[in-house]
Amino acid sequence: MSKTKDAGAELLETLKRQEKLAVFQHFSEDDAFDLGCMTMAIARTQHAPVVVDIRTPNRILFHASLQGSAADNDEWVRRKSNITLRFSQSSLLYGQSLAEKQRSVGPDIGLDLMDYAAHGGSFPIRLSRGGLVVAALTVSGLPQRDDHRMAVEAIAAYLKIDLPQI
Numbered sequence: 001m002s003k004t005k006d007a008g009a010e011l012l013e014t015l016k017r018q019e020k021l022a023v024f025q026h027f028s029e030d031d032a033f034d035l036g037c038m039t040m041a042i043a044r045t046q047h048a049p050v051v052v053d054i055r056t057p058n059r060i061l062f063h064a065s066l067q068g069s070a071a072d073n074d075e076w077v078r079r080k081s082n083i084t085l086r087f088s089q090s091s092l093l094y095g096q097s098l099a100e101k102q103r104s105v106g107p108d109i110g111l112d113l114m115d116y117a118a119h120g121g122s123f124p125i126r127l128s129r130g131g132l133v134v135a136a137l138t139v140s141g142l143p144q145r146d147d148h149r150m151a152v153e154a155i156a157a158y159l160k161i162d163l164p165q166i
Contacts, residue, residue: 008100014164015093021163022155023128027135029061035125035137036062039154043139048150050141053077054125056134057085069141076140079117084124084136091138092120092148092166121147123155 024031032054039052049068054061065073080091083105087094095118098104105111105118121144125135137155139147145166156163 014166018163023126025128027125032061035158038158040064042154050139051077053138055081073140077138080122081136081138082116083118084122088133091122094118120144123151
């Protein structure tokens with residue numbers, strides 16, 4: 001197996017492990033506000049020009065932008081969170097899974113590029129009971145792995161757990 005394939009497989013395993021460990025006992029509007037504020041605090045500390053968003057399939061629970069972010073980041077948030085909410089996995093995991101198969105988002109797999117982006121930054125809010133994904137925390141404005149890292153850092157801090165890093 002080549003080093004690239006080894007790295008890809010290792011990344012996939014790390015992403016799956018993050019999702020297995022990052023589960024919530026409950027998730028309410030108050031939890032969304034607190035998690036959103038925690039994510040924003042991390043972003044502000046890093047002087048990151050990002051948009052932070054938490055949404056369910058039918059409503060936005062938290063949305064904030066920091067200086068230096070762009071209006072286009074709002075579209076990236078929407079498209080990345082659509083991946084997470086439709087496929088119940090992080091947008092980076094979904095994108096990496098496609099890349100391993102040498103595929104990408106597009107009409108050949110039934111996904112419109114205007115509505116879906118398999119780029120890192122959206123992470124599922126999964127409940128422990130039943131494993132149901134009820135929302136997505138999404139960060140946009142940095143390179144995709146950094147967006148993903150920030151979301152994972154915030155969830156780990158919020159849940160007070162250690163999560164493997166990519």
